[in-house]
Amino acid sequence: MQLTAKQRTRVDWFLTILRIAALVLIGAGLLAFVAQVVDSNNPFARWANPDAINLTGKQFRDLVVAGLAQGAMYGLIALGYSMVYGVLGFINFAHGEVFMIGAVTGAITSSKLAEAGAWEDNFVLCLLLVVVLSIVVCTITAVIMERVAYRPLRGKPRLIPLITSIGVSFFLQNFILVLLGPGTKTYPRMPDWLTERRTLLEIQGTRLLVLAVAAVAMVGLWYLVERTKTGKAMRAVAEDAEIASLMGIDVNRVIVKTFAVGGAMAGVAGILWGLLFNSVLHTAGFLPGIKAFSAAVVGGIGNLGGSMAGGLTIGVAESLGPLVILEPLGVSGPSQLRDAVAFSVLIIVLLVRPSGIFGERLPSEERT
Secondary structure: OOOOHHHHHHHHHHHHHHHHHHHHHHHHHHHHHHHHHHOOOOHHHHHHOOOOOOOOHHHHHHHHHHHHHHHHHHHHHHHHHHHHHHHHOOOOOOHHHHHHHHHHHHHHHHHHHHHOOHHHHOHHHHHHHHHHHHHHHHHHHHHHHHHHHHHHHOOOOOHHHHHHHHHHHHHHHHHHHHHHOOOOEEOOOOOHHHHOEEOOOOEEHHHHHHHHHHHHHHHHHHHHHHHOHHHHHHHHHHHOHHHHHHOOOOHHHHHHHHHHHHHHHHHHHHHHHHHHHOEEOOOOOHHHHHHHHHHHHHHOOOOHHHHHHHHHHHHHHHHHHHHHHHHHHOOOOHHHHHHHHHHHHHHHHHHHOOOOOOOOOOOHHHHO
16 A cells, blocks of 8 residues: 555655754764864854863874774675675674674684794784684684575575574574683784884874775675676676576575675674774674674665775764764763764664665665
């Protein structure tokens, strides 16, 4: 049954009011921030928040770089969500736990190398070993997950694999909890030459490494998807799995490779997380996984480039938003609202552009 014009108009008005309210809030926060930067004693700045802390140029730059580094990790995790959704048309909520397993693997391996004295003496070689091992473990985890949990449900109503993915998520969390205990797993101390600030902008070396590795991973994934036979097969299955099968493509093998590549990206993200924050828990995959899913939606679900752009957007927003928009308006404890800011970005993008910033790329059955 179609909605009447009056009902559609009410919904449209409601959404328009939400859009305007969001834009007014953001605009007011930015105006208050600019007013404080120009002159903290001007009437508008004093009215908005007389106790506001003015950010220096260096602090603002550090927040942007920190947001880009964290957003790059969200983007790498979001790639796994988008790839699986593009091929199978469902959200694998257990993907965040694959990322967590990569981070835990890196923590354990690097700690053992540090105990043997190799971490400080041959840091680059040890880091490469840790990255490779994390990628291998995450890839195997993702492939087993597809074979055991999802393949038997192929062709079932989409709600069933979705609920199964939530169950797999809790299983992996508790598996790591039982296997390694509830304590925090820490990474050994990074070399001074990596943590010190570099370049003319004085950016911390660890964050530069995170951005560089994320960029290389993204380029490698783009080449795989756009320039190789495997990538062409993935795109064909994403377009129409039945027709791809009739053309001689092994759909099951392509799906396994899709999970494997997504797991590899999560493994890289897990190591980068460890390098930045130096510790990981068995629950560490939940919140980053949800934010990465939000990043995939913000950029356009199924769109790989959009997923990375969405991750960077959410990372910068949750880094800058509390101190650039909320704190100038007098909101107390803005730094504790980082998560709220991140999910507010998702809501605002859905209000303004429901298909995401770069548009969705859906399976054929979703488009019909």
